[in-house]
Amino acid sequence: MTRVLFVTSEAHPLVRTGGLADVSASLPEALGHIGYDVTILLPGYPAAMSLVHDTGALHKARLWIDSYDINLWQTRLPGTAVTLWVVDCAQLFRRPGNPYKNAEGHPWKDNARRFQLFAKVGAKIALGKAGLSWTPELVHCNDWQTALLPVYLELIPERPSTVFTVHNLASQGLFPRDTFQNLGSPENAWSYDLLELKGQLAFIKGGLGFSDRITTVSPGYAEEIQTPEFGCGLDDLLYQRRHELTGILNGIDTRTWDPESDIHIPRQFGPEDxxxxxxxxxxxxxxxxxxxxxxxxxxxxxxxxxxxxxxxxxxxxxxxxxxxxxxxxxxxxxxxxxxxxxxxxxxxxxxxxxxxxxxxxxxxxxxxxxxxxxxxxxxxxxxxxxxxxxxxxxxxxxxxxxxxxxxxxxxxxxxxxxxxxxxxxxxxxxxxxxxxxxxxxxxxxxxxxxxxxxxxxxxxxxxxxxxxxYSWNRSARLYSDLYQNILAERQHAIWD
CATH class of the missing domain: 3.40.50.2000 (Glycogen Phosphorylase B;)
Structure with a gap:
């Protein structure tokens, strides 16, 4: 049973600002149905911590990273059998409302620090350095909030394989140059080939440049983002990595969205009616x-x-x-x-x-x-x-x-x-x-x-x-094929 750490900043129904949350709930569950051992890693937002307390979650680990006291809790994603690990760091994640913005609609000033720490926790788990008995064979990261994780794994020979999914290329995790320095990043990483984009630190480039494979949420979008019109300044990089870029369509929750059983509509119906x-x-x-x-x-x-x-x-x-x-x-x-x-x-x-x-x-x-x-x-x-x-x-x-x-x-x-x-x-x-x-x-x-x-x-x-x-079953099979190809290639590379 292949072990996958699915790292995401959103997961329905705990936190949702867009389609990322739906994917992060549905894809891991669908992968579980076809034999994968998937664990979701999620920041400890208030709703996630309420779940931890309400379900009597299991305390898995205590970590000290960059002077932050972090606890890792294990529970289940509501409505599923999928294991959920919650990164409990009250100082960074226990904030009301939107996970990325304050009440005035401005990004939290320490977003770079917050999601750098989240990536570092993911890297500790991925490398077996969190004191856990479970380690993944593959790490699946999603959008800029998780994009530094492949960077932290890149130079480790025995690291797990990595996949990075772009849900919306326009969201890039951009921060000024001084943020790059404040995060303690090595100076040689400040280049267009690595983490710099038009004079700014671009978190997303960590995932695009350092992961073993890149996926996005449809074949059509995978083609479009290699062009200047849709590439958001990253089309050159994506074109260079076109052979490692795959578009896999999202599915929908066909239990919730089923006209033959929908509780919200006055009369159920189907293709025959x-x-x-x-x-x-x-x-x-x-x-x-x-x-x-x-x-x-x-x-x-x-x-x-x-x-x-x-x-x-x-x-x-x-x-x-x-x-x-x-x-x-x-x-x-x-x-x-x-x-x-x-x-x-x-x-x-x-x-x-x-x-x-x-x-x-x-x-x-x-x-x-x-x-x-x-x-x-x-x-x-x-x-x-x-x-x-x-x-x-x-x-x-x-x-x-x-x-x-x-x-x-x-x-x-x-x-x-x-x-x-x-x-x-x-x-x-x-x-x-x-x-x-x-x-x-x-x-x-x-x-x-x-x-x-x-x-x-x-x-x-x-x-x-x-x-x-339109189910996630179809998409999960395509992700499974991708995972197995990556794992086989990495195993071959290690033996070589």
Whole structure:
């Protein structure tokens, strides 16, 4: 049974700011189902420490690193059989709210120190220097918060193999030069080939440059980040390591997102009973105050920022409303301080449209998980015109519920949504456009509406969408293949 230390700064349901938390909960569990011994390593945030106290967690070790007193506790990730180790350092991690920002939305001033220490704890465990009976054969790191760990392991001949997953390349863990010096980093590490990026310390480069393999969350995104447009200043490095870079699609929790058993929707349905989806649509319109009509009901679920293509969507909405179509929008998730004014601008524009078209537009600003389920279940089409999307989950939820996605063909969207008129050999399950902008979005919507008018054609697309495999089981098998290849190569290198 291969032992894997899965190192992450987030894990649902204990702490979540984005998709990293979902991956960190679902992938280790799926790997466990196919025979891996996976232990998650997580900082001791307040919710994690509450779990430690409530479950009578086992005290595993006490460490002193850089004058910090650290305790390691063992429990289980809620709702799973996966072992969870919590790094208890009250001085650095027991803080309220967001794990990376204070109440004013500013990054914690000692973030570099916090996640350097977290990486050092991971390295102690990985090298068998934490006084534990369990040591990993492979360490799987995630995003910049864990990216120094492969650096600390690099020069150790008997170290475990390492994998580093990029969930969003735009989050790089950037800090000024004096932070690099304050962390006690060796001066020769200050170069573009190592940890420097445009005059700043870039944590993420530790993972990108020192891990045995790099993965990201879709094959499409793996290709895109090797280009200047999507590479965030790291495209050269990623191109150099292209042979060690793999894109593996995220999955979804098909227990929570299952239209045949979903407790949040008024009527369960499946691929053989899509007619029951009509009741979900009827009650959704009733709940949101929208007019009951035969016209198409669209939905948008996502952060209200330009990256998600909301400006393109605003441009096309009047044309849709004039045709009688409707939109249920929920502005899900938090935004950065820099994006707050952008969010407010979109909120004001949507508020004006909602007053003008009250029976055709519903806008919900506060995130409501149960309402998201009802919106996706009750809508006909899901709009996802993102400018970039490493993987995307909402389009997978839409597919599973027969709510056909309309997407910009980028990142994971192009790997999961296959246009009704394409000739690529993929099974059609939605609609996509290649030219970014409001005009292409509107043309694609109009094309989708023509399909919507044909019940037989629409039903065929829904069947294709709902019968696809979006589970973590598929992704876990691909990670398993990757792990085994890395372990075999490292074993061969050691013997050589």
């Amino acid at each position: 899509v007619k029951s989806k009509r009741l979900c649509r009827f009650q959704l319109r009733q709940e949101l105050g929208l007019k009951q009509t035969d016209a198409a009901l669209f939905c948008f679920v996502g952060r209200m920022v330009k990256r998600k293509g909301l400006d393109w969507l605003l441009n096309v909405l009047p044309a849709l409303f004039k045709r009688g179509c409707q939109l249920a929008l929920i502005g899900a998730g938090s935004v950065s301080r820099e994006s707050h004014s952008e969010k407010r601008k979109f909120e004001r524009a949507l508020d004006r449209l909602a007053r003008e078209w009250p029976q055709q537009l519903s806008v919900t600003i506060v995130y409501d998980e149960a309402l998201v389920h009802r919106i996706i279940a009750g809508s006909d089409m899901l709009l996802m015109p993102s400018r970039f999307e490493p993987c995307g989950l909402n389009q997978l939820y839409g597919l599973r519920y027969g709510t056909l996605p309309i997407v910009n063909r980028v990142g994971g969207l192009r790997d999961t949504v296959f246009d009704a008129s394409n000739n690529s050999g993929e099974i059609a399950n939605g609609f996509s456009f290649d030219t970014p902008g409001a005009s292409a979005l509107l043309c694609t919507i109009e094309r989708a509406l023509k399909y919507y008018e044909s019940r037989r054609a629409w039903r065929r697309l829904q069947e294709n969408a709902m019968t696809g495999d």
